[in-house]
Amino acid sequence: MTVFEAYNDIKRQLEAAKIEDFVFEAKQIIKHITGFSNAEIIMNAGKELTEFQENNLIAILKQRSIRYPLQYILGEWGFYGGTYKVGPGVLIPRADTETLIDTALEFLKGCEKANVLDLCTGSGCIAISIAREKKSAKVTAVEKYEEALRYARENAKINETDNVEFILGDIFEGAANDKKYDLIVSNPPYIPPSEMGITSPEVAFEPETALLGGEDGLDFYRAIAENYKQALSENGMLAFEVGINEDEKVKEILKTSGFENIQKIKDAAGIYRVVFGTVKKV
């Protein structure tokens, strides 16, 4: 089978598996199995795949046709200009989350040597993106599960950041809240169990511990607002990523916990994705 034939075959099989972005994914898979760049794929379109590459392709298509995530198959994914290792046990960085990075960087403009805390860090994509863009910042990142934290530590190396400190800890126990931070960010688990059935089939392969946010999906927001308010320095900001239609409820949680200047921001798809507030001046 030639590279061109394989590309067409992948497209056909992915379309049959009802994968929306089957053209984009077919290209990613061809690049992955051949190691070719976009230009090399065209130059080598008539080249035969090796036996190893064909076998690899069969295995990949089997996985993808049951909607095992492409990102886990490829083993890495891009986020905010960086590359992140991902696999079972860690949430795949989402483009939606880039809105939280933009919000954080806007807040940190002109703020040198800021102390930043990222709660529920997972792959480390938020902490590492902020650290890469704001080299003078000192970022602390908290994660409950060692499996996820291993990815985060490796991702910090891949993305050449040495200004992130990773801490294994539980936000419900106030991990790392004994210091003062200028900015606290978090994309916590926020899906209510009742909505798990309506997520895409790929989500079923991601860890539930990274997805489920308690009965109404809001447990982490309540706990973080309460347990970390006193860890913000004067005029410090707490910024959350929120799930669809959670924006007003999270605004209310921040208000109840004594935050002010509470605002919300839409993502590129026009969905309210970030809610933030500052602590009242004493």
Ligand SMILES: C[S@@+](CC[C@H](N)C(=O)[O-])C[C@H]1O[C@@H](n2cnc3c(N)ncnc32)[C@H](O)[C@@H]1O
């Ligand atoms: C929605 S994922 C976000 C991962 C990453 N920050 C991102 O934006 O892609 C939530 C993360 O919180 C972690 N987590 C779950 N419960 C936690 C807890 N009690 N304390 C700290 N981290 C927790 C999960 O393991 C998961 O990595």
